Amino acid sequence: MSDTDAGLGKVVVNRSMSLDGFIAGPDHAMDWVIEYFREDPFPEVMAATGAMLIGRRTHEVAKRMSDENTGYDGGPVFVLTHQPPDEPEQGVTFLTCDLAEAVAKARAAAGGKNLEILGADVASQCLQRGLVDEVLVYVLPVLLGDGVRFSTSGLGRIDLEPFSNTQAGPVTMLRFRVRK
Incomplete structure (x- = not known):
């Protein structure tokens, strides 16, 4: 898939990461991220986002964060899971x-904007499948x-091409194109 497919936005793996390579702390804790995003340092990212595709565990963490009044608003949310809730x-x-079907459905719902992929497992699977x-x-x-x-173990090599780096306060945003 590419950003030229039928005018659809890009499929973007989106991560907050500690300097030592963790996207969540022990027990999937994400509270350490909140302080850096109270004032959105990169509003253009959310403005370009039309939908999100996430895994079940990431969804559960996001719900906990939302309960603490720190929710996200990036358009429709799609959760890929083996067991949907009752x-x-x-x-x-x-x-x-x-x-691939989940990505296609979420992309269609993004309305021409980007589809953000969150969660280590779903993102690794999407990267592996191109x-x-x-x-x-x-x-x-x-x-x-x-x-x-x-990323999850077994991801394998994925070549990336850096195209942007921006700093806003203490947060550095790095952007890479996936070489296909």
Whole structure:
């Protein structure tokens, strides 16, 4: 897939990452990220986002963060899962289909804007299958020492081409195109 496909936005893996390579702390904790994004340092990223595709575990962490009044608003949210909940959640579509089909559905819902991919497992699977156009990483000035790594083991080599780096306060945003 590419950003030229039928006028669709790009598929972008979006990460906040500690300097030592963790996207979540022990027990999938993400509270350490909040302080860096209270005032949105890169509003253009959210403005370009039309939908999000995330894994179930990432969704559960996001719900906890939302309960603390730190939710995200990037358009429709699609959760790829093997077991959808019994009760539907407002604003969330649970998908149990193939990964490529999930990406296609979420991209269509993005309305020509970017589809953001969140979560180590879903993002790694999308990268392995060549479904990603860009990787965006917010490097935060913290060392966690343990937690959830940037990608799952077995990802294999993915070549990237850097095209942008921007700093806003303590946050550095790095952007890469995925070489295909």
